[in-house]
Amino acid sequence: MPQAKRQSRKLGWRFVVLALVVMFLLTAVVRNVWTDVYYIPSGSMEPLLVTGDRVLVSRTDFALTPIKRGDVVVFDGRGSFTPWQSGRDPLTDAAVGAGQWLGLVPNNNIYVKRVLGVAGDTVKCCTAAGLLEVNGVPVTESYLYPGDKPSELRFDVTVPQGKLWLMGDHRSISADSRSLLGMPGGGLISTGKVIGRPWATVWPLGRVHVLKNDAATP
CATH class of the missing domain: 1.20.5 (Single alpha-helices involved in coiled-coils or other helix-helix interfaces)
Structure with a gap:
């Protein structure tokens, strides 16, 4: 027995x-x-996303429809926004990677920004009225952080094939494509680096909601 x-x-x-x-x-x-979870480490996409948010990211959306102006994208910044090597020992890298996979710590190679220019677009800042201009037409950006200007930095960029021009909604604190002007690649991100589209906030509980995708169109 x-x-x-x-x-x-x-x-x-x-x-x-x-x-x-x-x-x-x-x-x-x-x-x-299908879908992954990511930790938001900064306020660069406020008011849509705030520090500490955990968001669900669809990996399949852009396989079905092309990326367009106004889309919010999560992307791998290695080779553009961040260097390829972390400089940590393999054991530490593995531990940090596990924490990132569980959504407990931020992944410093992963970014979330809004698409302001796709292939063929000319993105310019700013018009006499202080608005962003795409292909010669002023863009009204309802999603901007209250009180922020479209950009304090002036630029005039034409987006080549396979690239994207990305900016955060909280423009005054966002390090984005503008920050890389003059660097190799000129601040343009490859479409192949896009992981997916954030579609819902799942943590903290008080912020659980489906994300609205505002268009950035003239």
Whole structure:
């Protein structure tokens, strides 16, 4: 009888371990194929996203429809916004990576910004009225942080094929494509670096909501 109980406990633990492994694998598949979760580390996209938000990011939206002006995108900034190497030892990198995967710590290589220019667009700041201009037409940006100007920095950029011009909604504190003018790549981000579209805030509980996608069109 005691042996039967031990055998039953062993089977029970094996079932629990197997269930955890299956759950982990299913979660990994969902997060790599369909939707992932990211931590917002700064206020550069306020008021839409605030520091500490956890957002769900669809990995499939842009496979079905092209990226357009006004879309908010999550993207990998390595090679453009951030350097390729972290400079940490492999063990630390693994621990930090686990925390990032769980959404407990920010991923310093991942950014979220709004698309203001797609291939063929000429994006310019600013008009006599202080507005951003796309292809010669002033853009009204209802999503800007209250009191912010479209940009304190003047620029005139034409976006080549396969690239995007990105800016944060809280323009006065956002480090974005403007910050990289004069650098290799000129502040333009490859469309291949886009991970997906944030579509909902899931934490903290008081901020759970579906995100509205305001268009940046003249």
